[in-house]
Amino acid sequence: MDFPTIIQILDSAVRLMTPLLLACLAGLYSERSGVFDIGLEGKMLMAAFTSASIAFVTGSPWLGLLAGIGGAMLLSLIHGLASITFRGNQLISGVAINFLASGMTVLLGIKIFGLGGRTPALTGGGRFGEITLPFAETLRDVPLLGPIYADLISGHTILVYVAFLCVPLTWWVLFRTRFGLRLRAVGENPASVDTAGVSVTRLRFVAVIIAGVLCGLAGAYLATGLSAGFVKEMTAGRGFIALAALIFAKWRPVSALGATFLFGLLEAIANRYPNLDLGVITIPSMFMNALPYILTVIILAGFVGRAIPPRAGGEPYVKER
Amino acid sequence: MAAAAKQGGRPETAAPYAIELKRISKSFGPVQANKDIDLRVPRGTIHGIIGENGAGKSTLMSILYGFYKPDAGQILIDGQPITIADSQTAIRAGIGMVFQHFKLVQNFTVLENIILGAEDGALLRPSLSKARDVLKQLAQEYQLNVDPDETIDELSVGHQQRVEILKALYRQADILILDEPTGVLTPAEADHLFRILEGLKAEGKTIILITHKLREIMDITDNVSVMRRGQMVASVKTAETSPEELAELMVGRKVILNVEKAPAAPQAPVLEVRDLKLVDDEGVERLRGIGFDIRAGEILGIAGVSGNGQTQLLELLGGYPEKGATVSGSIRMNGQELDLTGTRSDARTRRERGIGHVPEDRQVEGLIMDFAAWENVAFGYHDQPEYQGGLLMDNARIKADAEKYFEDFDVRPRNTHLAARNFSGGNQQKIVVAREIERNPDLLLIGQPTRGVDIGAIEFIHRRIVELRDAGKAVLLVSVELDEILALSDRIAVMFDGRIMGERLPAETTTGELGLLMAGVTDTENHPASDGIPPEQNHVEDLPKEPR
Amino acid sequence: ALADPALIFDLGGKFDKSFNEAAFNGATRWVEETGGSYKELEMQSEAQREQALRRLAETGANPIVMTGFAFGDVLNKIAPDYPDTKFAIIDMVVDQPNVQSVVFTEEQGSYLAGVMAGMASETGVAGFIGGMDIPLIHKFECGYAQGFKATQPEGKVLINYTGTTPAAWNDPVKGGELAKAQISQGADVVYAAAGGTGIGVLQAVADAGKLGVGVDSNQNHLHPGQMLTSMVKRVDNAVYDAFVAGTDMVPGVKIMDLAADGVGVAIDENNADLVTAEMQAAVDEAKAKIASGEIAVHDYMTDNACPVE
Amino acid sequence: MDKMPKWADVILTPLISLVLAMAISALVILAIGESPTEALKTMVDGALGSSYGWGFTLYYTTNFIFTGLAVAVAYHASLFNIGGEGQAMLGGLGVALVALALPWPHWGIALPAAMIGAALFGALWALIPAWLQAKRGSHIVITTIMFNFIAAALLNYVLVNILRPVGSMDPASARFPEGAHLPSLADMAAGLGIEWGKNTPVNITFFIAMLACVLVWLLIWRTRLGYEIRAFGRSEPAARYAGINPVRIIVITMLISGALAGLMAINNVMGEAERLVLNAVEGAGFIGIAVALMGRNHPFGVFLAALLFGFLYQGGGELALWTSIPRELIVVIQALVILFTGALDNMVRMPLERIFLSMRKLGNG
Numbered sequence A: 001m002d003f004p005t006i007i008q009i010l011d012s013a014v015r016l017m018t019p020l021l022l023a024c025l026a027g028l029y030s031e032r033s034g035v036f037d038i039g040l041e042g043k044m045l046m047a048a049f050t051s052a053s054i055a056f057v058t059g060s061p062w063l064g065l066l067a068g069i070g071g072a073m074l075l076s077l078i079h080g081l082a083s084i085t086f087r088g089n090q091l092i093s094g095v096a097i098n099f100l101a102s103g104m105t106v107l108l109g110i111k112i113f114g115l116g117g118r119t120p121a122l123t124g125g126g127r128f129g130e131i132t133l134p135f136a137e138t139l140r141d142v143p144l145l146g147p148i149y150a151d152l153i154s155g156h157t158i159l160v161y162v163a164f165l166c167v168p169l170t171w172w173v174l175f176r177t178r179f180g181l182r183l184r185a186v187g188e189n190p191a192s193v194d195t196a197g198v199s200v201t202r203l204r205f206v207a208v209i210i211a212g213v214l215c216g217l218a219g220a221y222l223a224t225g226l227s228a229g230f231v232k233e234m235t236a237g238r239g240f241i242a243l244a245a246l247i248f249a250k251w252r253p254v255s256a257l258g259a260t261f262l263f264g265l266l267e268a269i270a271n272r273y274p275n276l277d278l279g280v281i282t283i284p285s286m287f288m289n290a291l292p293y294i295l296t297v298i299i300l301a302g303f304v305g306r307a308i309p310p311r312a313g314g315e316p317y318v319k320e321r
Numbered sequence B: 001m002a003a004a005a006k007q008g009g010r011p012e013t014a015a016p017y018a019i020e021l022k023r024i025s026k027s028f029g030p031v032q033a034n035k036d037i038d039l040r041v042p043r044g045t046i047h048g049i050i051g052e053n054g055a056g057k058s059t060l061m062s063i064l065y066g067f068y069k070p071d072a073g074q075i076l077i078d079g080q081p082i083t084i085a086d087s088q089t090a091i092r093a094g095i096g097m098v099f100q101h102f103k104l105v106q107n108f109t110v111l112e113n114i115i116l117g118a119e120d121g122a123l124l125r126p127s128l129s130k131a132r133d134v135l136k137q138l139a140q141e142y143q144l145n146v147d148p149d150e151t152i153d154e155l156s157v158g159h160q161q162r163v164e165i166l167k168a169l170y171r172q173a174d175i176l177i178l179d180e181p182t183g184v185l186t187p188a189e190a191d192h193l194f195r196i197l198e199g200l201k202a203e204g205k206t207i208i209l210i211t212h213k214l215r216e217i218m219d220i221t222d223n224v225s226v227m228r229r230g231q232m233v234a235s236v237k238t239a240e241t242s243p244e245e246l247a248e249l250m251v252g253r254k255v256i257l258n259v260e261k262a263p264a265a266p267q268a269p270v271l272e273v274r275d276l277k278l279v280d281d282e283g284v285e286r287l288r289g290i291g292f293d294i295r296a297g298e299i300l301g302i303a304g305v306s307g308n309g310q311t312q313l314l315e316l317l318g319g320y321p322e323k324g325a326t327v328s329g330s331i332r333m334n335g336q337e338l339d340l341t342g343t344r345s346d347a348r349t350r351r352e353r354g355i356g357h358v359p360e361d362r363q364v365e366g367l368i369m370d371f372a373a374w375e376n377v378a379f380g381y382h383d384q385p386e387y388q389g390g391l392l393m394d395n396a397r398i399k400a401d402a403e404k405y406f407e408d409f410d411v412r413p414r415n416t417h418l419a420a421r422n423f424s425g426g427n428q429q430k431i432v433v434a435r436e437i438e439r440n441p442d443l444l445l446i447g448q449p450t451r452g453v454d455i456g457a458i459e460f461i462h463r464r465i466v467e468l469r470d471a472g473k474a475v476l477l478v479s480v481e482l483d484e485i486l487a488l489s490d491r492i493a494v495m496f497d498g499r500i501m502g503e504r505l506p507a508e509t510t511t512g513e514l515g516l517l518m519a520g521v522t523d524t525e526n527h528p529a530s531d532g533i534p535p536e537q538n539h540v541e542d543l544p545k546e547p548r
Numbered sequence C: 001a002l003a004d005p006a007l008i009f010d011l012g013g014k015f016d017k018s019f020n021e022a023a024f025n026g027a028t029r030w031v032e033e034t035g036g037s038y039k040e041l042e043m044q045s046e047a048q049r050e051q052a053l054r055r056l057a058e059t060g061a062n063p064i065v066m067t068g069f070a071f072g073d074v075l076n077k078i079a080p081d082y083p084d085t086k087f088a089i090i091d092m093v094v095d096q097p098n099v100q101s102v103v104f105t106e107e108q109g110s111y112l113a114g115v116m117a118g119m120a121s122e123t124g125v126a127g128f129i130g131g132m133d134i135p136l137i138h139k140f141e142c143g144y145a146q147g148f149k150a151t152q153p154e155g156k157v158l159i160n161y162t163g164t165t166p167a168a169w170n171d172p173v174k175g176g177e178l179a180k181a182q183i184s185q186g187a188d189v190v191y192a193a194a195g196g197t198g199i200g201v202l203q204a205v206a207d208a209g210k211l212g213v214g215v216d217s218n219q220n221h222l223h224p225g226q227m228l229t230s231m232v233k234r235v236d237n238a239v240y241d242a243f244v245a246g247t248d249m250v251p252g253v254k255i256m257d258l259a260a261d262g263v264g265v266a267i268d269e270n271n272a273d274l275v276t277a278e279m280q281a282a283v284d285e286a287k288a289k290i291a292s293g294e295i296a297v298h299d300y301m302t303d304n305a306c307p308v309e
Numbered sequence D: 001m002d003k004m005p006k007w008a009d010v011i012l013t014p015l016i017s018l019v020l021a022m023a024i025s026a027l028v029i030l031a032i033g034e035s036p037t038e039a040l041k042t043m044v045d046g047a048l049g050s051s052y053g054w055g056f057t058l059y060y061t062t063n064f065i066f067t068g069l070a071v072a073v074a075y076h077a078s079l080f081n082i083g084g085e086g087q088a089m090l091g092g093l094g095v096a097l098v099a100l101a102l103p104w105p106h107w108g109i110a111l112p113a114a115m116i117g118a119a120l121f122g123a124l125w126a127l128i129p130a131w132l133q134a135k136r137g138s139h140i141v142i143t144t145i146m147f148n149f150i151a152a153a154l155l156n157y158v159l160v161n162i163l164r165p166v167g168s169m170d171p172a173s174a175r176f177p178e179g180a181h182l183p184s185l186a187d188m189a190a191g192l193g194i195e196w197g198k199n200t201p202v203n204i205t206f207f208i209a210m211l212a213c214v215l216v217w218l219l220i221w222r223t224r225l226g227y228e229i230r231a232f233g234r235s236e237p238a239a240r241y242a243g244i245n246p247v248r249i250i251v252i253t254m255l256i257s258g259a260l261a262g263l264m265a266i267n268n269v270m271g272e273a274e275r276l277v278l279n280a281v282e283g284a285g286f287i288g289i290a291v292a293l294m295g296r297n298h299p300f301g302v303f304l305a306a307l308l309f310g311f312l313y314q315g316g317g318e319l320a321l322w323t324s325i326p327r328e329l330i331v332v333i334q335a336l337v338i339l340f341t342g343a344l345d346n347m348v349r350m351p352l353e354r355i356f357l358s359m360r361k362l363g364n365g
Ligand SMILES: Nc1ncnc2c1ncn2[C@@H]1O[C@H](COP(=O)(O)OP(=O)(O)OP(=O)(O)O)[C@@H](O)[C@H]1O
Pocket: A319, A320, A321, B028, B031, B032, B033, B051, B052, B053, B054, B055, B056, B057, B058, B059, B060, B422, B423, B424, B425, B426, B452, B454
């Protein structure tokens, strides 16, 4: 594997991990506050649809992005209503949201565009373009660092950089601000927050809404960054992978970066080597496709210990029975 | 009703009361926890509240603190009517509360817990550094020393409670509510706490103290109110009442406050423990070579400040040392060696060997809170032959036993189909004790038997323990309540830092001496610190000498 | 009265931008020309196949056309129950007296696409991206590879399959990523046989300024100037013919090969500039040779293997 | 000391929730310019209006019962088994291997053998995640998600490269021998001289599913193992205090769970398709999660929820087949039903409780 190849694989990994990272951070906020969220998939899907639609109609990816955030947030609010206000089962609510999104997106798509659930392809200005960072070209020839800067770091859509900025930001919010302190507390022991005179409901809603925003970014990136429009079920299970990454990362932002990068990298490698020829046998494509998942299990079992979720996670806060 | 009319503790000063509750009512669904409660607490006094488990004490105080909203009634602070919608309001009104089940974030540091909800500014750093200074002052002022950077789960319950008190003080509470604060404290810790309370009182702060211990009431309260079945049945000046009267007011019948028991008639050793060592998964030595015997028909009391290995000892004897712990030594039960490791070392096997166990924490270990009471009655014994009907369990049989236990132990409410969590702690405890005692084990391990339990229940549970002993069974009693230890034990061993510091006979020792041992002060006279060989071994003939 | 024909789409749905859609177009053309009406159904579950076939047969629809090999087994089972109804199945051979089995020689069409790719490619590396790793798609892949190697013997064909779940047909993101991976390995012509995933592939290819090859329907319009061609599989003709023939549809195997214009490469205003004269010539030559049998394009299905690569 | 009578909690609340869900669905249908009443009529007729409709409804119900029970059993040990999909796929493989192994003389012999195959493969697919959870603490949610993908890859490979008959375009196994064909309810009814559900896929497995419900109920609430599973699920420390071995419980529970998921294959693979196709499970594993949660992890609840989903599936299928309403509408309706009956149930329960309390108060005086 020569250097350029490595750069290309890493470059691909970055693109593949970005939606996972955003969704993973979304889940992090929600679950740190004690609200489990297996509806990441659905929220991303909805965001992908709304962003693609609006981006197509208005021709502006930014308006699309707003719409994406709006779409995801709508589902977040449903999740909040069910699992916070009405203390419903958070898992059921999440499942419902996934169904709702996969149905609604196509239904609306057919109704609006009549393309069997797809949105028309976005052309030119309708998508987020790739940003070339300053001096990328001039620095390209610098050995080692040049290509890393020019090919790996430069040349992604704005949302990629946003996603990566979200990691230190999340860390800072979580561990350096009042909000973060309360957020972590409400996920560990809501009664402690309640008796300290802070509203559990408000905190959790804020967290769930932030999750919506991040899922919105993720969905918009899928539909208006990576591809040019919405295709039904286009999230293709990424929400669940993000969930896995979240647990993998033990609900910590920086580890989340690592975990999602690992998933991205494994997939990129599998893409690059679709059927490894081991001389004796060539591994069939199916197994190369499954490789990321197999390795995940191995790594999980081998190197990652027990993951303890936020203590109050999944439990609605009930004072009076 | 008339009870409220009997306004004892009203002082002559016409000054408005720090707290005045008028006709407070609260029900949880069908349960009326508080009914038309009146309460007046003069400023600068310590006011005791007593009552049976489930009488409504915690609820009433939680209402005052804005944790629950009352269905009806009025609250006045310093004569001003106020609606306490949430704890925020209560805190602003200068009310602080130490809940019986602490409201701390386990994996937060002390400092973080202190500032939670009382941060100044959106950034943590400044708040933390400010809190650090304030904490220093408070610590000196009230001898409330805790390491601000420890995480809560590293702290003993006693220290956790300090954190709760500091939380209140940090918020400048001048009305302080403590719900069963001494339930988890050693006598020393308790005395320390009371000195603090006296200090606060001297500063003119008002204190409400919920407790099940009449001695504490008599010692430090100015007035005391008694609750029963959700109502306030009396409020009297402490000076004008007696423990007996209070007990009767509480329970509604005469209560014998001191255990009377015949002298023990010990026989052959049932349990022989030698050089027991346990190192937990963090590599901390929890047991450093414990050795003792318990003979049939005697109660060995183990005194000690909580966190000195008693829990590990009980769990190890009970057959479930914490995960990843390494253990060594020997345990003999009725002369038979018990496995310390492997599949035959589990709790199930221990029970087969005739060891019953009332765990220290009834809510986390002793019961499945969501199971119906009758199901809990089989817990741990669910695989006993008599509960099996072919492939299935014989639930009818279990229910029958449950009814019997409820009858024998007077568990209230007398409804075996309620979930365990809907019983008060006292009654929860009765269920556990009943389960273990009715099995009539050769050896009963019993930890903190009466923690948080009302005197009616305490009297009852104590009596049953003594009866078991008189039936020729062995009992290992672990308690942080010295009174309890002294009242029940035939022999007392004191644990400190994973060792047994020495053994005493109740008749021949004093709280003072025990207190010293509990603090790790080994005395020079003829009781050396145990090196794993029980002191009395030399005068117990029938003890098989082990090869060393 | 003359019975209405019926058309059943496979799970992909009629707007799969691919061969279900092609079938739909055929039906639509028939409607436009004859003004007739027909019944159409979309599957949503495996268990419904039999239900749909029987219900249509019982409601008197005739002929009944279905797209996709997945119907083969069921059709084989129920066709005898409706001897008076004519059935047509695409991509599968069902040996029943009242069934017409329409099979396409995808390898031949793909061969032509491969030839064009061979001539268009400057790097000598071509890419192929399939949906799921199943025999049908290997047919495309193998023909394409043969055509490419025929023009660039030293050339290389990169092959990727998107996934192993139904999502593999609807994952444009992964499709795009695979395309980028192949491009980064030098591919400058990429052929997508992956349904909805293909949309992402062709998009990524166009973004990178490389050439894409569409599949099934004529997809040249997706990225004018960036689509070398599309390997069209005239499912629309098959459906159209069946509908036109109506109840007189001839049972038996109907092979839609180059000769029958069943497969081919689309050349229209969208890719006219890309198709050089010699490219055109090469394609025509290959066509002729295949027709004459001089070139025998290997069919993956015969031995589950591909001679090249 | 409940706040309202049990019947109100288990019957009234879900019913009202269901009505709400349907009301919203109606609005959605209106929004896409179709007629709710027509849609409802089509669905009810198509799913429940004829023995034919029932034949499909019950077929889907059977699938969902198995996957629902699988999730429910694991849930009692507080294990969230998202792997039903993969376990059911492997179960299908087990069935196929058994069915194709011998020229079975009679289904009566083939069925038990195939059941063993299905249960075994399903259980084995659950074993690894279970073991990793028990021994290494690897979170079962991740591992089961991963194993769904791995199962799909495995099945893809096996069908294309091993089980596919030579020359067949279809990535599917060969047809099972006659002797391995299960009697459909139609056949059985016909045996009794009744004309019922001709050409419908529902088959004898339906009874097996109902039997499974009863057995699971017995297991969970009447056996020692069930007692231990529930106890462990509620509190691990308590379980250890009671001498319950966590590793044992986790592994056994997941084996049972996986086996149940695997058994679904008896219905769809052996009973319906009579061969193994790539897309055999069709997401039933995920529906199982909804079914279990909605059924409150109680076998009877699971049965009802499965029936409801069977109805929605078949009714929705009819809707898509015979009207211009897109099939995705049904997914939306499913979502709303799950949401209202499963997650927003307190929205209905809370006011009801208040009503009943006040009624009781009036009653008391
Ligand atoms: N959150 C709650 N939900 C429902 N019922 C409750 C709740 N809290 C208390 N109760 C019920 O209200 C009654 C009074 O409970 P409370 O905690 O006030 O008693 P208590 O006097 O504190 O008892 P203890 O001495 O055990 O602390 C009990 O019957 C209890 O079951």
